[in-house]
Amino acid sequence: MGFDVNRFRGEVDEELICPICSGVLEDPVQVSNVLQAPVCEHAFCRICINEWINRQPTCPLDRTPITSAQLRAVPRILRNLLARLCISCDNILFGCQAVVNLDGLISHLEECEYNPKRPVPCEQGCSLVIPKDELKDHNCVRELRNLIQSQQQKLMEMKKELGEQQFQINEQRREIHLLKDFMRAMRVSNPAMRAIADQMERDEVMRWSATLPRAKVTRWGGMISTPDDSLQSMIKRALSEHNCPPHIIEELMKNCHERKWPPGLNSLETRQNSRRQYENYVCKRVPGKQAVLVLHCDNTHMPEDMMVEPGLVMIFAHGIE
Incomplete structure (x- = not known):
């Protein structure tokens, strides 16, 4: 629907009037050229013409067949003419005497002190932001109670959704474990399947390693x-x-103690002799901890006396970036 003509200062050109609602054009559009039909470029309010087309798909002025898909923005010159019109504030009945250009009306309404729907903070204690015209009936206790109930309802819905997601995750994990149990059984009974299962487990470790951030040991x-x-x-x-593959987690934890470290690391003396090789390790960070993983799949370039399968866990008192 267009703007009431009586709100404007001065004369309003007929070209700026919507033929349907007889108001000044609001969000104006025009019907573009239609193939195999006469030219129709009449301008209307967007809402007005869409409602008209829903009832009868013809131009209300010349009866040219039209559809909503043929509506286009009006030319810039028409938009500029509309923008320069001077209009009184929507809140004139509430005391606002401001007259602004039409293109500045929206920004004025957002800040207009007479706007009954302007959000204002409650000064009675709850500090909730509410429409100005609702202040007189505002009750802090009631509103806070409603807010708490609303938040509790949202929390319950979130818990329910999380529960459903956790159920799905558990089901997926169960299926994965069943598949792994099957693969382990086949590995025992079938040499060919043993090789396939071993490769699948190695691939799983490599995929997991790729999700971990690189780490640098400085000390x-x-x-x-x-x-x-x-x-x-x-x-x-x-x-x-952090989703470490279950089939290696126990081995990794055994390998965090020097008694399980390879020959190049299993004593203070050998570690001192091998210090020049430490920088060649590809280390991955154990998220949130002062520890790194040195996985075999990332360190095939290292000498045998510096690596073990499936890898090493090195825990530090300090010195990790």
């Missing part, structure tokens, strides 16, 4: 060669939380 001297049980449990939990 190899901070390495903890004999971590206690609580420290090992913390690292194991972190690996599990």
Whole structure:
């Protein structure tokens, strides 16, 4: 629907009037040239012409067949003429005497102090932002109670959705475990399947390794060669939380102690002799912990006396970036 003509200062050209609602054009469009039909370029309010076309698909002025798909924005010159018109504020009945250009009406209404729907903060204690005309009936306790109930409802819906997602994840994990159990059984009974299963497990480790961030060890001297049980449990939990393949997690945790390290690392003396080779390790960060993974799949370039399958877990007191 167009703007009431009586709100404008001065004369309004007939070309700026919507033929349907007889108001000044609002969001104006015109009917473009139609193939195999006479030219029709009459301008209308967008809402007015769409409602008209829904009832009868012809131009209300010359009865040319038209569709909504043939509506286009009016030329810039017409938009400029509309923008320069001076219109009184929507809130004139509430005391606003402002007269603004039509293209500035929206921004004025957002800031108009007479706008009954202008959002304002409650000054009675709850600080909720509400429409100005609702202040007189506003009750802080009631509104806060409604807000809490609304948030509780949303929380319940989120918990339900998370529960459904967790159920789906658990089902997928169960199916994966069943598949792995099947593959392990086939590996025992069928040499060919054994090779396939081994390759699948190696591929799984490589995919997991690709999801971990690279790490740089700046102080190899901070390495903890004999971590206690609580420290090992913390690292194991972190690996599990970040989807470490179950078939290697126990081996990795055994390999975090120097007694399981390869010959080049299994004593203080050999570690000191091998320090020049440390920088060649490709290390992956154990997320959130002062520990790195040195996986065999990432370090095939390293000498045999510096690597073990499926890899090493190195825990540090400091010195990791």
